[in-house]
Amino acid sequence: MTVNGNVTATSQKWGTGISLQYAYEGSESNTNVNGDVRGSAYGLKLLGIDGKANVTVNGTLSGGEAAIIISKATDTEFDDNDNVTTNTYGDKRSGDITVWKVTSDTDTIVRGVDYKTDYTNEDFKEENTANDKAAEELLKNINYIIRTDKVDNGTIKLSNTRLISGFDTARETEEITIKVQASDGYKVDSVKNGDAVLRKNSDGTYTLTVPRGGGVQLSAVLSAIQKSESSSSGSSGSSSSSRPGVTSTNVQTIPSASGATVATTTSDSNGTHNTNAVVKIADKQATVSTSEQTGNGNSIIIRNVNGDVAGATFTGVGTVSADGKSIATADGQVHAVTQAPMLVIKTGDQSVGCFVDLTTGAPLATGKTEVYYQLGADGQMYAHWVNPMGFFYTGTVVMNGHTIEFNEQGVMIDVR
Numbered sequence: 001m002t003v004n005g006n007v008t009a010t011s012q013k014w015g016t017g018i019s020l021q022y023a024y025e026g027s028e029s030n031t032n033v034n035g036d037v038r039g040s041a042y043g044l045k046l047l048g049i050d051g052k053a054n055v056t057v058n059g060t061l062s063g064g065e066a067a068i069i070i071s072k073a074t075d076t077e078f079d080d081n082d083n084v085t086t087n088t089y090g091d092k093r094s095g096d097i098t099v100w101k102v103t104s105d106t107d108t109i110v111r112g113v114d115y116k117t118d119y120t121n122e123d124f125k126e127e128n129t130a131n132d133k134a135a136e137e138l139l140k141n142i143n144y145i146i147r148t149d150k151v152d153n154g155t156i157k158l159s160n161t162r163l164i165s166g167f168d169t170a171r172e173t174e175e176i177t178i179k180v181q182a183s184d185g186y187k188v189d190s191v192k193n194g195d196a197v198l199r200k201n202s203d204g205t206y207t208l209t210v211p212r213g214g215g216v217q218l219s220a221v222l223s224a225i226q227k228s229e230s231s232s233s234g235s236s237g238s239s240s241s242s243r244p245g246v247t248s249t250n251v252q253t254i255p256s257a258s259g260a261t262v263a264t265t266t267s268d269s270n271g272t273h274n275t276n277a278v279v280k281i282a283d284k285q286a287t288v289s290t291s292e293q294t295g296n297g298n299s300i301i302i303r304n305v306n307g308d309v310a311g312a313t314f315t316g317v318g319t320v321s322a323d324g325k326s327i328a329t330a331d332g333q334v335h336a337v338t339q340a341p342m343l344v345i346k347t348g349d350q351s352v353g354c355f356v357d358l359t360t361g362a363p364l365a366t367g368k369t370e371v372y373y374q375l376g377a378d379g380q381m382y383a384h385w386v387n388p389m390g391f392f393y394t395g396t397v398v399m400n401g402h403t404i405e406f407n408e409q410g411v412m413i414d415v416r
Helices: 132-140
Strands: 007-009 016-021 028-033 037-039 042-047 052-063 066-078 084-089 097-104 110-118 125-130 143-145 154-159 162-164 167-170 175-182 186-193 206-209 217-224 236-240 248-255 261-269 272-281 284-295 298-308 318-320 326-329 334-337 342-347 350-355 370-375 381-386 395-399 402-406 412-415
Touching: 016 028, 016 052, 042 097, 066 132, 110 132, 154 186, 154 217, 175 186, 175 217, 175 412, 186 412, 350 381
Parallel strands: 007 037, 016 042, 028 052, 037 052, 042 066, 052 097, 066 110, 097 143, 334 370
Antiparallel strands: 007 016, 016 037, 037 042, 042 052, 052 066, 066 084, 066 097, 110 125, 143 167, 154 175, 162 167, 175 206, 186 217, 236 248, 248 261, 261 272, 272 284, 284 298, 298 342, 318 326, 326 334, 342 350, 370 381, 395 402, 402 412
16 A cells, blocks of 8 residues: 555544554555654554564654554454464564654654453453563664755765665664765765764764664755866956056955855966955954966965954854864864965876975974865865875875875865
8 A cells, every 4th residue: 555645643542544453474565655644642553463564654653642553462262162262463573664753742652562352251351561572672673764865066875774665774773874975076064964963984974873763864065165266157346457467357256155255356467376365254354365376287376374263153164263273063073273374286187285384394294194174265164184294185095995085285075
């Protein structure tokens, strides 16, 4: 049976959204609901089921007393020869219970009950006892549908899930691995389950432990990777070429994905492209100045950052500390913030770059891999990965069994 839509059952006492009763061993049923299921008492009732009962709810399964009630029935009665017999139903149930989320108006998600009925007694004796073991066994074996939102400029891929009825699923306490594949020119800022930000692993993936009750809804925030400080369409500005030796000058003001406003002045003169970006975020202001000199297929890029962004929050990345020396990212990690000059030298398809230690004039190095955040010319904070010698990781690098792609500034752009 398939229902395309929601199922709601209301009664004064026994309102049940889906009720499956007395299925014998060897039987099989398949119930599929593409929507929510709600009962004033129970969302799903399984009574005396010895066959295979598959139930899939692509939505929320809920009830006033419990989301699910599972019952074993024992009947004592006379047979055709007036002999007393006892039959038990519900000891051999099989099949998959697959839902996105289960919830109830009480603290009970699954209720287990044993019904015992004695038809040999003229007073018709009936006894109901709780079966917490059966309830717990069913609850820990529910297959929760793992939903993923559509991601612009990327895709979400899952590992350690099982495919049931066409859905990626996992059971409570199981860990699933999430990998976000960003399109060319984009990077992953954060991954969330609902409103909760997931912690990023060292290999660039994310891990989620499936909670009891399910309700997993994964999403990812991506943003464009800073490539150059060239002009953007739709921005306001002006251009001129009145200064001697200057071939062109352009001024523009654009909003940044970080929540900042960026006023950028660019100019080209004698083979050098200069960019001066004034970044304003909340009550803070900083300037990012970049000079790129090109010739014979080679280029030298020098970038300087000056100003104060202490305490500022950059959307999709995190919040800078009060002293401006570190940033707490959206996934809970803390990394250093640097205003050290950046130097990148490109020769053909090869590049080498670093942050320059102004005290020594050498690359800023600690003898181990470091991650430094620095303000970019587009008004966003970027994580730059630096090797133990102080140089940016570039190109394809294998870390912890994963293949990672870095751009020329050590910014991670892909993880496989």
